[in-house]
Amino acid sequence: MKRETNKPTGPNQRMLRVGELVRHALAGVFARGEIDDPLLEGKVITVPEVRMSNDLKLASVYIMPLGGEGADEIVAALNRHQRFIRGRVAPELDLKFAPELRFFIDTTFDEFGKIDALLRSDRVQRDLKDEDEE
Secondary structure, X not given: OOOOOOOOOOOOHHHHHHHHHHHHHHHHHHHHOOOOOOOOOOOOEEEEEEEEOOOOOEXXXXXXXXXXXXXXXXXXXXXXXXXXXXXXXXXXXXXXXXXXXXXEEOOHHHHHHHHHHHHHOHHHHHHHHHHHHO
16 A cells, blocks of 8 residues: 655644744844844834744744734845844754744734624624524
């Protein structure tokens, strides 16, 4: 019997652990304001998720500035400074290679808002009331 090797699988335990270490290290860099860029001064940036590649050499970092204002510009600035940020994060990770960082806007808050609006819609509420009456 032939075993399938191209099956998509979720992240393994090591990928999740390293992603969480990277997330905490980045949060510290952002909180301390270590990046010298006028666009980032005084901005509060949250890092809800970091996804690591299988070989742990690439970290996809999802960020969201407080209030979501100027997210595109902030992501562009972070990607411009990614080598500096990588140098600040690397000592905290205890890995053979420091992962390359790529920054993206976190859209999960938008998705949550859409789902919440859908659940609050009149149509869904009407269906829920019909189920309660039965």
